Amino acid sequence: MSKTYNFCAGPAALPEPVMLRAQQELLDWNGLGVSVMEISHRSKDYQELANKAEKDLRNLLDIGDEFAVLFLQGGASLQFASIPMSLLHSGREAEYVENGVWSKKAAEEAARFGKVNMINAVNIDENGIRSLTDSQSWNRTENPAYTHFTSNETIEGMRFSQVPQTNGPLIADMSSCILSERLDMKAFDLIYAGAQKNIGPAGMTIVIVKRELFEQMKFDGLPKVFNYEAQAKNGSMLNTPPTFAWYLASLVFDWLQEQGGVMRMEELAKQKSQLVYDCIDEDDFFTNPIAVKDRSMMNIPFFLKNESLSEKFLIQAQEAKLMGLKGHRSLGGMRVSLYNSVPLEGAQALVKFMREFKTLNG
Amino acid sequence: MSKTYNFCAGPAALPEPVMLRAQQELLDWNGLGVSVMEISHRSKDYQELANKAEKDLRNLLDIGDEFAVLFLQGGASLQFASIPMSLLHSGREAEYVENGVWSKKAAEEAARFGKVNMINAVNIDENGIRSLTDSQSWNRTENPAYTHFTSNETIEGMRFSQVPQTNGPLIADMSSCILSERLDMKAFDLIYAGAQKNIGPAGMTIVIVKRELFEQMKFDGLPKVFNYEAQAKNGSMLNTPPTFAWYLASLVFDWLQEQGGVMRMEELAKQKSQLVYDCIDEDDFFTNPIAVKDRSMMNIPFFLKNESLSEKFLIQAQEAKLMGLKGHRSLGGMRVSLYNSVPLEGAQALVKFMREFKTLNG
Structure with missing residues (x-):
């Protein structure tokens, strides 16, 4: 499992x-x-x-x-x-x-x-x-x-x-x-x-x-x-x-x-969020509407250029045991939160899933 | 144990x-x-x-x-x-x-x-x-x-x-x-x-x-x-x-x-509290200063006539795994709370302990 x-x-x-x-x-x-x-x-x-x-x-x-x-x-x-x-x-x-x-x-x-x-x-x-x-x-x-x-x-x-x-x-x-x-x-x-x-x-x-x-x-x-x-x-x-x-x-x-205190958490937050932003930014399949300098390390809302795929993305993510990705009801789309408790492996698993989804649906 | x-x-x-x-x-x-x-x-x-x-x-x-x-x-x-x-x-x-x-x-x-x-x-x-x-x-x-x-x-x-x-x-x-x-x-x-x-x-x-x-x-x-x-x-x-x-x-x-709902809890509350009040009232070793008609079924403060025994009572109760009996800091003495989660056996164990303590220290 x-x-x-x-x-x-x-x-x-x-x-x-x-x-x-x-x-x-x-x-x-x-x-x-x-x-x-x-x-x-x-x-x-x-x-x-x-x-x-x-x-x-x-x-x-x-x-x-x-x-x-x-x-x-x-x-x-x-x-x-x-x-x-x-x-x-x-x-x-x-x-x-x-x-x-x-x-x-x-x-x-x-x-x-x-x-x-x-x-x-x-x-x-x-x-x-x-x-x-x-x-x-x-x-x-x-x-x-x-x-x-x-x-x-x-x-x-x-x-x-x-x-x-x-x-x-x-x-x-x-x-x-x-x-x-x-x-x-x-x-x-x-x-x-x-x-x-x-x-x-x-x-x-x-x-x-x-x-x-x-x-x-x-x-x-x-x-x-x-x-x-x-x-x-x-x-x-x-x-x-x-x-x-x-x-x-x-x-x-x-x-x-x-774990090494807040300094270590800050390093990890940078690493985890960078993985996700890199995946979003590498082409226009996913988008995030925040200027790079002001992007959050904790919460990343993102959208599919082809919005009609959002539900499929969320269902398949759930099946892949990647949970809690539904965007806030005021914005729609997706949101990933990368608080301290989310391990680096979690961000890696998500990005792997995002890239696979991109390949299959791009 | x-x-x-x-x-x-x-x-x-x-x-x-x-x-x-x-x-x-x-x-x-x-x-x-x-x-x-x-x-x-x-x-x-x-x-x-x-x-x-x-x-x-x-x-x-x-x-x-x-x-x-x-x-x-x-x-x-x-x-x-x-x-x-x-x-x-x-x-x-x-x-x-x-x-x-x-x-x-x-x-x-x-x-x-x-x-x-x-x-x-x-x-x-x-x-x-x-x-x-x-x-x-x-x-x-x-x-x-x-x-x-x-x-x-x-x-x-x-x-x-x-x-x-x-x-x-x-x-x-x-x-x-x-x-x-x-x-x-x-x-x-x-x-x-x-x-x-x-x-x-x-x-x-x-x-x-x-x-x-x-x-x-x-x-x-x-x-x-x-x-x-x-x-x-x-x-x-x-x-x-x-x-x-x-x-x-x-x-x-x-x-x-x-468990049978609130009616059953009320029956149990009567039973549990009665056990304790009976033990208090049977002689003047323990006292409770509330008129019988107005006594709580949930919280029973009680005192030793010989106040100098209170600490010994509390220490021995703790050793007997009867915990939380210390009275509120404003009143001193002892207090037993008999909320729904305290089983009848708890009240029975307490009363048994109280009677034994009475026999040994009366």
Whole structure:
């Protein structure tokens, strides 16, 4: 039996060794005779797990003590609300850099709570190729409450390879690229990421926030659990956290460290995505509408020149145990997601299949 | 090797057959070759799971179509905020019936968003015995936006065996008793419950809300994901739900139906709790400070008359593989939680241990 490779955009594949270990200890964790999900988050055993997970994440991303690291519920979508609700007040304006569906959603949600300057960062040329514009050309806010951008747009497959310049706090949604490339934490004031792509299962969100930013936050009239400062003081346990998701994240962090950390993941992300882009670019059988400089290493939407073949492609891919390739419902076509858990062999198997399909249908 | 029995208050034990099945199919669910937590919540396979879980829960609690059933994130604590934020407006007042730590927390959170009438429902007699007062004696609000009560107080071990009378919408936090006793849904307008006691792992909250109540809700200025009506319209998938928790809940619902449903759970809850209360009440070696009529079937705090023996009790219980018996940090002593997943044999083993301890230390 050949192996299944999972290219889902999220909830997405988890590393095989992580899943094997989770399975092995699902009924008896840490010698307790019960599952890790069946014990109190305030127990000594669980606290050690939680603390180690935080320490490992700090190590992986080189996060200093000036940042708090939070493990929260609600998804990135809840952060779309809680960030402006706590930071966007007294008539100030926030900059939202828009380059796809998720950055637009974040901006629209923020606009429900305060003044938002939506900056369109995408240029579409005469051939329909999308590229990110230079931040020098943007219509900037003079003294923004903060600037928000989405490092990697999961649906369009577009990535900021450079951190945008800003003259206020910088906030990034890194849901689909965190831990896949090195970060210079000094550039950021707040980073958040839904877990279900590069961290663990759906139902947890990691927030990395500079403690200095607490001074600019107001929590009156907000749900208590939105209070980033109180969450930081309480080890993300103002209420019961999603303990199993946190545990799986801790296994993922272990695995990442064994693999050689984020630097190794970045090398692999380059290799895997380059394999796919090379296959797309070698002729016009497949297309990808993003300028080379702005292409995502994590999510690659692609289309068949002959669109009528799309369904055949997807059915045959499924038969070849290449799953999760259907494009987002807003774009159609195909999309391959190459998160950390997808091995190089997965990208190789996909490219082999794409070339065979091309030969048979070209 | 003897079996471990888990009396944790939450995150709590899950049914053994559920855990075994989850373990078995953790790496290959529904023949997909990947885990249920590694696929899109919008995939056909997952949608079927989600729909079946809702159908099963409706069946278990006899929930009619006039109610929407939601599977949300954020814990009961987030409901403490989103309920008043959506319902408590235009100068109206909400009644909060207070009978323990959690109902007080719910009331305090609501008071941050609107006018709250906190009704103390507990009488403490000269011997320190706590009982629920008659709702006739309460200082009621004439036309409340809603009345909120906590069916079962997890920390104090106190239960409303009768639904309080109300002259407005009735809202209940049933986190620690849902699915352990039959409900007359006609009495309620909104019920919510954190999953980590009787439903599944931490990180999910079930909300059962009468659709009529949407008309009284306002969602302007609230996070989009707080919009109960939109969540209902979108199958609780306004954003990525906690898919693995939802899956485990679906296995729990299957198991409950196989066991004979909520009626059987209620019988067992009576039996299990009676065993423990009988052991406590047979002499003054152990004590429980709740009036018999108001005692919880799910959570039983108890104390040693000779408090200096508490640590020894807890150590020896742990050695006997009776885990999770340490009392809540606010009360000390011991607490046993007897949720649906704790088998009758667990309660019997505990009572046997308690009697032996009594004989040796009495």
